[in-house]
Amino acid sequence: MSRTVITGGLVVTAADEIHADVLVEDGRVAALAAHGSDAAAGWRAGAATLDATGKYVIPGGVDVHTHMELPFGGTFASDTFETGTRAAAWGGTTTIVDFAVQKQGQALREGLDAWHAKADAQCAVDYGFHMILSDVNEHTLKEMDGLVEEGVTSFKMFMAYPGVFYSDDGRILRAMQRAAGNGGLIMMHAENGIAIDVLVEQALQAGRTDPRHHGEVRKVLLEAEATHRAIQLARVAGSPLYVVHVSAEEAVAELAQARDAGLPVFGETCPQYLFLSTDNLAEPDFEGAKYVCSTPLRPREHQAALWRGLRTDDLQVVSTDHCPFCFTDQKELGRGDFSRIPNGLPGVENRMDLLHQAVLDGHLTRRRWIDIACATPARMFGLYPRKGTIAPGSDADIVIYDPEARQTLSAATHHMNVDYSAYEGKEITGRVETVLSRGETVLAGREFTGRTGHGQYVPRGTCQFL
Numbered sequence: 001m002s003r004t005v006i007t008g009g010l011v012v013t014a015a016d017e018i019h020a021d022v023l024v025e026d027g028r029v030a031a032l033a034a035h036g037s038d039a040a041a042g043w044r045a046g047a048a049t050l051d052a053t054g055k056y057v058i059p060g061g062v063d064v065h066t067h068m069e070l071p072f073g074g075t076f077a078s079d080t081f082e083t084g085t086r087a088a089a090w091g092g093t094t095t096i097v098d099f100a101v102q103k104q105g106q107a108l109r110e111g112l113d114a115w116h117a118k119a120d121a122q123c124a125v126d127y128g129f130h131m132i133l134s135d136v137n138e139h140t141l142k143e144m145d146g147l148v149e150e151g152v153t154s155f156k157m158f159m160a161y162p163g164v165f166y167s168d169d170g171r172i173l174r175a176m177q178r179a180a181g182n183g184g185l186i187m188m189h190a191e192n193g194i195a196i197d198v199l200v201e202q203a204l205q206a207g208r209t210d211p212r213h214h215g216e217v218r219k220v221l222l223e224a225e226a227t228h229r230a231i232q233l234a235r236v237a238g239s240p241l242y243v244v245h246v247s248a249e250e251a252v253a254e255l256a257q258a259r260d261a262g263l264p265v266f267g268e269t270c271p272q273y274l275f276l277s278t279d280n281l282a283e284p285d286f287e288g289a290k291y292v293c294s295t296p297l298r299p300r301e302h303q304a305a306l307w308r309g310l311r312t313d314d315l316q317v318v319s320t321d322h323c324p325f326c327f328t329d330q331k332e333l334g335r336g337d338f339s340r341i342p343n344g345l346p347g348v349e350n351r352m353d354l355l356h357q358a359v360l361d362g363h364l365t366r367r368r369w370i371d372i373a374c375a376t377p378a379r380m381f382g383l384y385p386r387k388g389t390i391a392p393g394s395d396a397d398i399v400i401y402d403p404e405a406r407q408t409l410s411a412a413t414h415h416m417n418v419d420y421s422a423y424e425g426k427e428i429t430g431r432v433e434t435v436l437s438r439g440e441t442v443l444a445g446r447e448f449t450g451r452t453g454h455g456q457y458v459p460r461g462t463c464q465f466l
């Protein structure tokens with residue numbers, strides 16, 4: 001039996017902060033006991049010891065929105081499952097849930113098989129899948145039931161990207177009705193893509209081709225309208241709803257109103273909307289392309305509403321929407337036409353640190369940091385308490401976090417396979433020091449000790465908030 005004791009740290013979970021040693025046995029958390037207690041002293045014989053004195057001992061991060069190798073705009077997201085999950089480990093994230101893609105005309109099964117082929121035996125940390133539904137028909141609807149049974153319990157749909165991932169309201173309603181019956185959770189990209197495409201065409205015709213126009217045509221009102229519509233469709237279907245990458249204050253207001261009415265409606269935002277803004281999209285010399293994602297970055301004034309939503313639980317999760325494209329040869333595809341810039345930002349390595357900085361900046365409490373980054377995403381997507389907490393029986397996915405270390409985020413030092421950092425030069429207090437994934441050390445004092453293929457596929461249960 002393998003035994004490790006993590007000594008001397010402050011264990012922070014979504015529920016508690018306790019000065020405790022943690023006993024790990026055979027990849028699971030076996031027990032917690034007060035520092036210096038007889039129980040903790042008794043664990044040490046024959047066990048490896050990790051000293052966490054002066055550090056936090058936190059659950060590994062759970063990032064429920066990543067896109068490794070996503071095909072988009074004629075290219076592919078630049079992180080593979082191998083490079084992306086290694087970067088996740090460096091950043092203290094020990095579980096990702098990525099989006100398998102059903103292409104138009106494909107069965108869900110084909111899309112899911114393709115994602116397993118990309119990910120299996122490649123990952124450094126554990127992984128699960130959502131399914132992107134882009135072709136809703138009788139066959140697909142039946143397939144949804146089987147997927148829920150086997151642990152793919154959430155389905156992303158798009159009100160944006162006509163001709164690619166887009167579904168009309170009828171298809172969305174049908175999928176929601178099916179989810180209402182089978183326990184699945186519909187995740188919505190809520191932007192009115194049909195209206196946005198009109199504005200894109202008009203902007204390009206008028207010669208407004210720079211990256212900043214990506215933000216201007218993807219209007220706040222069109223995010224709020226789509227969020228409202230998605231909520232009403234879910235109500236009609238009697239299904240829960242999870243709105244992804246919420247960026248606009250007005251969209252948060254729609255979620256808040258629905259939640260105040262007692263509806264099972266949930267929302268996620270991402271670090272880019274909390275820390276970046278349209279100022280970045282307006283950077284000269286095409287540098288703004290680095291910040292093109294959808295929903296788009298918003299004027300800085302929206303950030304206060306997102307932070308408030310996270311505090312008041314109108315938003316429940318912060319995930320990354322990690323979808324990296326290199327600046328030099330991929331974002332470049334949209335020079336002279338912002339609509340051809342591949343959409344997405346890198347971030348899987350940065351989330352835990354940025355949110356720790358948010359604790360220091362007074363936006364969140366320490367426990368809320370762990371709640372929105374670990375516990376609630378795990379609960380939302382049927383992984384709790386195996387993931388997202390440190391409790392007897394949980395997987396020993398544990399991070400020793402140094403809350404006082406200083407670091408500067410940079411492409412020169414990050415591990416994501418992308419040639420820029422969206423947070424270049426940002427100073428952060430706090431850094432991941434050591435990471436265990438199911439009890440195995442994958443990062444030891446800032447040295448990568450993990451391995452390709454350690455990460456296991458995790459079938460998931462249904463949403464645990466229903």
Ligand SMILES: NC(=O)NCCC(=O)O
Nearest residue numbers: 293294295321323343344
């Ligand atoms: N968000 C983004 O810009 N790219 C990834 C695809 C999506 O999540 O819509």
Ligand SMILES: [Zn+2]
Nearest residue numbers: 189244294295
């Ligand atoms: Zn999306």
Ligand SMILES: [Zn+2]
Nearest residue numbers: 065067321323
């Ligand atoms: Zn996404």
